[in-house]
Amino acid sequence: MRAFEFRNGDLVFAGNGSYSRVTGNDKVRRDITKLLSTDTEFVGNETTYDRYNSEYGIALNNKKVFAGLSRSEVIEKINAMFKSSLEHYVNIQKNQENLPLDEVVNYFDFFTYSDPVNKTLIRVKLTIYMMSGDSMEMSFYENIF
Amino acid sequence: MPSTQDIRDELLAQYQSLLPTLDLSEGTPERDVFVEAPIAGALRQLYDNDDYNKKLFAIHKNYKDVSDSDIEAYCADYDVYRVTAKYSSGIVTFFTLVKPNSDVVINSGQIVYTNSTPRYSFKVVESLFVAKENLASYYNGITGRWEFNVTVEAVEAGSVYVAGANTVSEFDGAILGIQGCNNSSPISGGDDPETNESMLERVSATFKSRGLHNDLGIKGFVENYSESYIASAGDPLMKRDNGHGGCVDIYVRSVELGSFSEVVTITQSGLSDITSGYGLKYITLSKPPVKSISAVRVNDTPLNIEDYELQQDLSSVVSMSTLAKDKIVFKNGITLKDNDLVYIEYIYNKFLYDVSAEFESQKNVYKGRNYLIRELSAGKLIISATIQPTSGSTIEASSPTWIALLQSYINNLSSGSTVTRSDIIQILNGISTIQNVKLDSIQIVDVDSVGISTDSSVILPKNIYPVLSNAEFLLWENN
Numbered sequence: 170m171r172a173f174e175f176r177n178g179d180l181v182f183a184g185n186g187s188y189s190r191v192t193g194n195d196k197v198r199r200d201i202t203k204l205l206s207t208d209t210e211f212v213g214n215e216t217t218y219d220r221y222n223s224e225y226g227i228a229l230n231n232k233k234v235f236a237g238l239s240r241s242e243v244i245e246k247i248n249a250m251f252k253s254s255l256e257h258y259v260n261i262q263k264n265q266e267n268l269p270l271d272e273v274v275n276y277f278d279f280f281t282y283s284d285p286v287n288k289t290l291i292r293v294k295l296t297i298y299m300m301s302g303d304s305m306e307m308s309f310y311e312n313i314f
Numbered sequence: 315m316p317s318t319q320d321i322r323d324e325l326l327a328q329y330q331s332l333l334p335t336l337d338l339s340e341g342t343p344e345r346d347v348f349v350e351a352p353i354a355g356a357l358r359q360l361y362d363n364d365d366y367n368k369k370l371f372a373i374h375k376n377y378k379d380v381s382d383s384d385i386e387a388y389c390a391d392y393d394v395y396r397v398t399a400k401y402s403s404g405i406v407t408f409f410t411l412v413k414p415n416s417d418v419v420i421n422s423g424q425i426v427y428t429n430s431t432p433r434y435s436f437k438v439v440e441s442l443f444v445a446k447e448n449l450a451s452y453y454n455g456i457t458g459r460w461e462f463n464v465t466v467e468a469v470e471a472g473s474v475y476v477a478g479a480n481t482v483s484e485f486d487g488a489i490l491g492i493q494g495c496n497n498s499s500p501i502s503g504g505d506d507p508e509t510n511e512s513m514l515e516r517v518s519a520t521f522k523s524r525g526l527h528n529d530l531g532i533k534g535f536v537e538n539y540s541e542s543y544i545a546s547a548g549d550p551l552m553k554r555d556n557g558h559g560g561c562v563d564i565y566v567r568s569v570e571l572g573s574f575s576e577v578v579t580i581t582q583s584g585l586s587d588i589t590s591g592y593g594l595k596y597i598t599l600s601k602p603p604v605k606s607i608s609a610v611r612v613n614d615t616p617l618n619i620e621d622y623e624l625q626q627d628l629s630s631v632v633s634m635s636t637l638a639k640d641k642i643v644f645k646n647g648i649t650l651k652d653n654d655l656v657y658i659e660y661i662y663n664k665f666l667y668d669v670s671a672e673f674e675s676q677k678n679v680y681k682g683r684n685y686l687i688r689e690l691s692a693g694k695l696i697i698s699a700t701i702q703p704t705s706g707s708t709i710e711a712s713s714p715t716w717i718a719l720l721q722s723y724i725n726n727l728s729s730g731s732t733v734t735r736s737d738i739i740q741i742l743n744g745i746s747t748i749q750n751v752k753l754d755s756i757q758i759v760d761v762d763s764v765g766i767s768t769d770s771s772v773i774l775p776k777n778i779y780p781v782l783s784n785a786e787f788l789l790w791e792n793n
Contacts, residue, residue, distance in 0.1 A: 170337035173344060180347075196337075204341060221322060221350065225341040261340050 170268060172196045175203075193271040194305050197297065204258050205229075205251075205309060227254040229311050243313055244281050247291055251279055255295075271301040289314045315365040321357050325349050374518070377510050389513045392520045395538045397508040399471035403571045404501030405606050405661055406436065406466045406482055409459040414491030418444040418452075420464055425486040426495050428477045431714050436466040436482065436501060440573055444609070451609045451616025461619065462492075463608045465571040465661050468504050473725050474718065477501040478784070499605075502692070502781060503569040505541075506726070526679045532564060535676065539669050540568035543690060543729050543776050551777055553631040554686070561684045563635075564673070565777045567729065569689070572664030573608065574601045580654040594649045601662040602627065602638035603689055610642065611657040612650075621646050624660075635688030636666050663689060690729045693764045693774045694783035697724075697738055700755035702790040707747040709787045716745060721782045730776040733758055735769075752790045 174181040174189040181189040191199055207226030208214050214230065216223070227250050228234065235243050255277050262273055275298045284290035293309045316324070326349060329338055338345045369376035373388050386396055406426055408418075424438040442464050444452060452460045466482075468475035482497040516534055525531045529544040536542040545551040547559035555561040578597050584590035591598040607624050610617040622645060627638040642658055650656065670687045673679060697720060703709060723741050724733060735756045742751045758772050761783055765774040774780055 171333065171335040172337045172342065175343045200342065203343060207341065221319075222340045258341075265337075265339055 170196070170265070170272065172199065175199065193269065194299065194303055196272055197274065197299070198305060198307065200258065201255075201295070201297065201307060204254060209254075224257060227251070229313075232313070235313055240283060240314075243291065244283070247293065247311070247313075248279075248281050251281070251293060251295070255279075269301075271299055271303055273300040274298070275300045284310065315361055318353060318358055321353055321361065322349060325352070374514055377514055382510065385510045385513065389517050392517045393538075394513055394516045394520065394534065396513055397505075397538065397540065399507040400503060400505035400540075400568055401471045402436075402468040402476045402501050402504030403439070403569055404436075404466060404477070404497055404499060404503075405463050405571070406438075406495050406497045406501075408462045408464065408485070408489065408492045408495045409457075410491055410493040411459055412493070413453075413460060414446070414449060416490060417446050418442070418449070418460075418462060418489075418491050420462060420489060420492070424464075424489070425469070426466060426482050427484040427486075428481045429483045430477075430481050432718075434475050434477055435469040436477065437469055439465045439467055439571070442608075448609070448611065448616050450618065451611055452619070454619040456620055463606050463661065465573060466497075466501065467571075468501070471504060471507075473504050473506050474722060475504045476721070476725070500781075500783075502725075503567075505568070526673075526676055529562075532562065536564055536566060536669065536673065539672065540566040540665070541690070541728055541779070542566050545777070549776075551775070554684070560682070561686070564669075564685060564687050565690045565729070566666065566669055566687060567690045567779060568665050569663050570665035570668070571605060571661050573659065573661050575657065575659040576600055578656045578658070580650045580652060580656065582652040585650065585652070592650065596625070596641045596643045597650075597656060597658065599640045599642060599658065599660060599662075601660075601667070602636060602640040603634050603663050603666070604640040605661045605663065607642055607658065607660045609657075609659040612648075613655055614657075617644075617648070621648055632686065632688075634691060635686050636670055637686060638688075691764075691778050692781040693772075693778040694761040695724060695733060695772060695780055696759040696761055696784050696786070697782065698755070698757045698759070698786040698788070699738070699742060700752040700788045700790040701742065701748055702750040702752075704747050704749045709789055712747045713785070713787050715747070716742070716787065717782070717785045719745060720785050724780050724782040727780050729779040730774055731780055732771050732773045733780050734771040750790065755788070755790070 172191050174191045183189040205227050208230050209226040209228045210216060210220060210223035211228050211231045229250060235246060238246060259274050262268060277295060277297045279293055279295040281291060281293045284292050289312050290310050291313050295307045295309065296304060297307070298304045326338060329336060329348060336344055338349060369379050370384060373380055373385065377385060389395065408420055420438055420442040422438050422441045426436050428434045442462055444462060449460060452462055454461050477497060477500060479498060479500050480496060482495060482501065485495050516537055519530055520534050522530050526535060529546050533542055533544045543565040545563040545565065546561065547555060552561060552563060554563065578592060580592065584592060585594060604624060604626065607622065610622055622642050625641045625643045627633045627640050630639060632638055666687045666689065673685065701709060703712060720741060727733065735758065738756050738758065739751055739753060742748055760767050760772045764778050765772045
């Protein structure tokens with residue numbers, strides 16, 4: 170599918186003056202980055218207008234859900250959030266027609282762990298396997314404690 | 315009007331037809347930038363504004379969805395303005411049984427309270443200063459008290475803030491030389507702000523007449539200030555024109571009390587001239603309708619209250635108007651004589667003069683007519699009912715609330731209304747602390763017999779509005 174390249178929230182111009190585009194694995198990487206940097210709607214994060222995709226994104230910023238949890242419970246919670254968020258993305262893809270195989274997620278795997286140096290960070294290592302047979306890795310971290 | 319989803323679907327369809335390969339699926343930046351941002355930032359508001367503007371074009375039909383300020387702006391184009399909430403006003407008498415040793419000062423803003431529940435507050439409108447040497451003119455030999463009448467108005471505006479006669483008995487703080495206070499007459503006249511419906515009805519009336527050349531036009535103008543009734547040629551209430559027409563009586567409901575003092579110099583020729591406005595035993599007051607006389611001095615000698623009385627003009631063709639012949643009548647052998655200088659201080663309905671000045675200042679007022687501003691008068695009603703309170707409620711505890719609800723209904727009815735038994739039943743049945751109402755027990759008593767009473771209703775004349783004087787409840791022991 171046609172998609173524009175975004176960087177730091179802005180469209181990117183190509184050298185010829187047109188908008189720069191992304192396709193294939195890069196598009197999926199862009200979409201996953203967008204997905205995991207968007208808050209779902211939760212109490213304290215209500216949108217002011219009729220938001221059409223209140224379930225899209227992840228609720229990592231809803232720090233209340235981590236209150237009083239042990240480190241292992243926090244990791245479990247984040248695992249559940251990632252799983253739910255990525256499954257939502259996969260469902261969106263299932264509703265689209267004519268996606269090229271290198272833009273379709275076959276399955277994903279991820280590993281969540283505490284940063285060995287900075288104990289306030291939780292890190293997630295995500296591996297995405299595409300229908301084309303390609304795979305790519307992405308890393309995320311979140312300051313929870 | 316399209317819903318947000320309708321707008322979204324329309325935009326998506328347009329983009330899909332122009333750019334079929336553009337990914338506008340959920341959550342993509344393209345979707346956010348090209349579809350959702352325009353909806354949230356402008357389109358939704360534009361559609362809402364468009365819908366609102368359409369309602370403004372049919373404001374009489376859609377007034378419930380239009381803001382108060384837009385309704386006011388629309389009405390102003392027809393010279394119709396919202397009648398603001400009115401404050402009840404009345405007279406409170408501060409008294410003492412012991413002659414004060416110094417001047418008596420009752421400051422404006424002094425608060426007095428009702429002894430009822432809920433407790434309503436009223437404030438003194440104008441300060442009263444009585445020098446020690448003038449105290450004698452405030453002595454009432456009948457009650458044995460020194461009495462000082464002041465005008466008060468409710469602290470809060472609205473029809474609820476009223477006080478029945480003899481219910482105001484407390485005041486804030488201490489006043490030097492004063493032992494207590496009381497109101498021998500009700501404090502009333504408070505009204506809620508005019509509703510949007512009422513304003514729009516008045517706009518409709520202006521379509522029939524906008525000028526002041528007929529009753530409707532006059533009514534439309536005067537009702538910017540108060541509920542009114544216009545009696546002109548052919549109206550049974552018009553008694554001044556002897557059937558020839560040309561006179562217009564403008565009855566207004568609002569009351570705004572003010573104090574006024576005048577000095578009358580008595581001359582021998584005046585005493586024998588019936589047009590002078592005074593005689594040996596009376597003086598016609600120049601600011602009718604007068605509500606009470608506060609103090610009188612003849613040649614600087616104060617008169618006691620029992621030496622004079624107010625004689626209100628309640629029956630002439632100009633009664634209760636700015637031309638009423640309200641008089642102070644002297645008693646106990648007091649007679650006026652040549653060169654007497656009579657000082658009279660009294661409380662009158664200032665509102666009639668304010669409306670009169672506003673009316674006469676209108677450029678298009680028809681000069682050939684004889685206009686007279688006069689008071690609509692109150693028709694006091696007493697309601698009695700046999701009631702079965704709900705479990706846990708008692709008549710003693712709940713009746714003040716029931717009375718307040720009945721007052722809220724009856725006191726808001728306009729002049730010329732009919733108060734029916736079925737209205738009363740409907741109100742009582744709607745009260746949560748009332749289990750049952752004995753239908754044939756409802757009685758509506760027209761205290762002063764000013765209306766037409768039937769078994770089930772009281773029909774009031776066009777120049778009289780209903781006021782609930784009291785309500786009495788008996789327990790229905792439904793065995």
